[in-house]
Amino acid sequence: MHAPVLHLYEARFGRRPEAIEEVAADGSQRRYWRLVGNDGSTLVGAFGPESEENRAFLAFSEAFRSIELPVPEIVAADEKAGVWLMEDLGDTTLFDALGAARAGSSGRFPSSIEAIYRRVVEILPRFQVDGHRVVDYDLAYPHTAFDRRSILWDLNYFKYHFLKLAHVPFHEARLERDFEALADFLLEAEIDSFLYRDFQSRNVMLVDGEPRFIDYQGGRRGARQYDLASLLYDAKADLPEEARGRLLGHYLDALAERTRFDRAGFLERWGGYVVVRIVQAMGAYGYRGFFERKPGFLRSVPYAAANIEGILDDGMPLELPEIETVFRRIVDRWAPEPDEDPFEGLTVRLTSFSYRHGYPGYETGHGGGFVFDCRALPNPGREDAYRGVSGRDREVVEWLEAVPELEAYWERTRELVGAQVETYLERGFSELSVAYGCTGGQHRSVYLAERLARWLEERFPGVRVVLTHRESPRWPADSDTGSGRPPRADAAAPAGAASDGPGS
Numbered sequence: 333m334h335a336p337v338l339h340l341y342e343a344r345f346g347r348r349p350e351a352i353e354e355v356a357a358d359g360s361q362r363r364y365w366r367l368v369g370n371d372g373s374t375l376v377g378a379f380g381p382e383s384e385e386n387r388a389f390l391a392f393s394e395a396f397r398s399i400e401l402p403v404p405e406i407v408a409a410d411e412k413a414g415v416w417l418m419e420d421l422g423d424t425t426l427f428d429a430l431g432a433a434r435a436g437s438s439g440r441f442p443s444s445i446e447a448i449y450r451r452v453v454e455i456l457p458r459f460q461v462d463g464h465r466v467v468d469y470d471l472a473y474p475h476t477a478f479d480r481r482s483i484l485w486d487l488n489y490f491k492y493h494f495l496k497l498a499h500v501p502f503h504e505a506r507l508e509r510d511f512e513a514l515a516d517f518l519l520e521a522e523i524d525s526f527l528y529r530d531f532q533s534r535n536v537m538l539v540d541g542e543p544r545f546i547d548y549q550g551g552r553r554g555a556r557q558y559d560l561a562s563l564l565y566d567a568k569a570d571l572p573e574e575a576r577g578r579l580l581g582h583y584l585d586a587l588a589e590r591t592r593f594d595r596a597g598f599l600e601r602w603g604g605y606v607v608v609r610i611v612q613a614m615g616a617y618g619y620r621g622f623f624e625r626k627p628g629f630l631r632s633v634p635y636a637a638a639n640i641e642g643i644l645d646d647g648m649p650l651e652l653p654e655i656e657t658v659f660r661r662i663v664d665r666w667a668p669e670p671d672e673d674p675f676e677g678l679t680v681r682l683t684s685f686s687y688r689h690g691y692p693g694y695e696t697g698h699g700g701g702f703v704f705d706c707r708a709l710p711n712p713g714r715e716d717a718y719r720g721v722s723g724r725d726r727e728v729v730e731w732l733e734a735v736p737e738l739e740a741y742w743e744r745t746r747e748l749v750g751a752q753v754e755t756y757l758e759r760g761f762s763e764l765s766v767a768y769g770c771t772g773g774q775h776r777s778v779y780l781a782e783r784l785a786r787w788l789e790e791r792f793p794g795v796r797v798v799l800t801h802r803e804s805p806r807w808p809a810d811s812d813t814g815s816g817r818p819p820r821a822d823a824a825a826p827a828g829a830a831s832d833g834p835g836s
Contacts, residue, residue: 334363336413337377341367344408344417355423366420374420375407386414388473389549393418395466401458402544421544426452427533430569441575449575452536452543452563453583456528459545460556461590463526469553478527478554480515483608487511490611494618500661506654514604517650518555521601522593527554532566556587557598557605565606567613567635573642603649610639614662631762637666678756678795680749680788681765684723684781685802686773692765692802701765702752704745706776710735713775722801723778732779742780746787753792773803 341349349367355376357364365377380386390411396403409416426448433442469476488511495502529550537544560583564576571579580602584595614636621630641663648656681701683692691703712718712731721728732738749766756764766784768777778801785799 334365334377334379334415336410336415337365337367337379337417340408340410340413340415340417341375341377345369367417375417376404376420377415377417379415381414382473383411383414384471384473385549386411386416388471388551390416391471392463392467392548392551395468396459396463396548399458399462399466401463402455402542403548404544404546421537421539421546424538425534426536426538426543427566427569429538430533440570441572446575446578448538448541448543449563449571449579450582453560453579454586455543455545456531456559456563456583457556457587457590459528459548460525460559461587463551464524464553467526467551472552473549475552477523477552478529478558479523480519482552482554483515483518484511486608486612486615487514489615489619491615493615493623494611495658497618497622500658500665502658503654507658510652510655513650514608514652514655517604518601518608521555521557521597521605523553523555525554525556527552527556528559528562529554531559531562533563533569555601555605556593557602558609561602561606561609565610565639567610567617567632567639570635570638601649603643603646607643607649607652607655610636610643628762634666634668637662638668641667678753678761678792679763680753680795680797681763682781682785682788682797682799683765683767683802684773684777684800685767685769686771686777687769688771689773689803691769692767692800701767702745702748703767703769704780706741706768706770706780709738709741709770709776711771711776713772718775723775723780724782728775729779732776738776742783745780746784749784749788750791753788753795757792757795773801 338348338352347370350370351368353366353368355364355366361382362378362380364379367375367377369375380389390406390409393403393406397405404419404421407417407419429448430445433445434440475482491502491507494500528545528548529552530547535545535547537546560580564571564579584598587593588595614633617629617632617636620626621628621633640659644656644659644663685692687705687707709732712728718728718731723729723732745768749764752764755761766781768780768784770777781799781801785797788795788797
């Protein structure tokens with residue numbers, strides 16, 4: 333328990349809480365605890381390491397409460413210590429409710445959830461119009477407006493933290509020209525509103541079925557299109573396109589009830605704000621997933637790629653040739669096939685490789701797994717008869733299975749991997765990598781990777797196994813007298829680039 337939070341509670345109520353439970357903070361450096369009083373009532377205690385961000389959140393909360401917007405009440409705060417106590421809004425987010433409704437329905441977007449989304453987009457104009465009148469933008473953190481500088485920060489966040497870390501090729505100068513053109517296009521929109529900045533389904537809590545709103549500390553002056561794009565193109569929420577259209581229309585009607593605005597002008601710039609919001613989110617997925625090695629964030633990439641595919645199908649909002657090229661590369665690599673849902677369970681990525689060409693790399697960013705060195709085992713590649721075949725061919729399989737020490741090696745590595753898979757399944761992990769390496773990446777490592785893939789598929793039927801033979805282009809294709817396991821579509825893919833992308 334963070335001591336200043338406890339001290340603040342004691343100062344406010346004159347006693348310690350009866351119970352304390354830490355609450356997860358997805359993707360944030362802030363920390364939260366649920367504090368239970370002696371009467372059973374609860375509050376949430378919070379600690380934020382950035383004082384200016386804390387000040388923005390507390391000031392915006394007070395401003396929004398003054399006009400009866402549904403945000404949490406701040407019960408007590410110690411800005412110097414960076415802690416505060418606030419109303420407990422429970423644990424159910426709009427994203428959670430959407431997932432639960434989908435699990436109990438055959439539809440992608442049940443009508444009960446669409447009704448809640450309609451309520452959310454009715455409230456959004458109140459933040460943008462009424463909130464704009466009461467917030468002090470001098471306290472906005474880290475920037476007072478979503479201006480050219482902020483737009484280019486977001487676009488470069490995408491470039492450096494997604495494109496570069498995911499090794500997506502691009503032409504630097506042409507991409508920068510597109511960034512400037514997109515910024516010019518976006519800045520033609522009206523920017524006389526409060527921009528919430530992270531208006532997405534995980535920041536909408538449901539209390540007795542009614543939406544309440546959190547995490548607006550990044551708010552600033554900006555264009556209204558941005559927040560609606562954040563909600564409707566929230567990657568893992570995966571809203572159907574027809575539902576987005578209905579909600580867009582409902583939002584515009586609600587906005588018209590609060591203020592006069594140029595509806596045609598709003599729609600003219602709408603597509604550009606969809607693009608900038610999607611790429612900003614992908615920058616966050618890359619930073620949290622590839623750099624910070626939190627693979628859960630990479631689960632959103634296939635959904636974002638599907639959104640990008642929709643943008644390409646409908647046509648870019650303006651001529652952005654290099655961004656369009658990059659988008660097509662992302663879609664080719666990550667977008668699910670039609671009617672295919674991105675996999676949500678445990679994926680085991682198996683690789684055979686040659687030590688001559690270095691260790692395999694993985695772009696999922698999870699950082700967990702095994703690399704087994706097979707070079708101490710007898711090598712059929714030393715015999716001329718086996719140089720043109722691989723560990724998937726029957727004659728090599730029979731040769732290796734006649735080696736006594738190979739069976740003991742196989743059993744030890746299988747036991748290690750099997751125990752790890754069981755633990756990962758219990759803990760809800762999404763990625764495990766396993767690699768077998770030998771001298772040429774042709775015989776021993778291929779045989780063991782194939783055998784482990786078969787065993788995992790039989791032993792753990794709910795686990796997805798992705799098998800890559802990294803060195804397969806370096807030696808002849810497998811013959812028709814293989815090991816009994818049919819060739820896989822991804823067998824010739826380079827490490828870290830299996831055919832189904834990084835979806836975790």
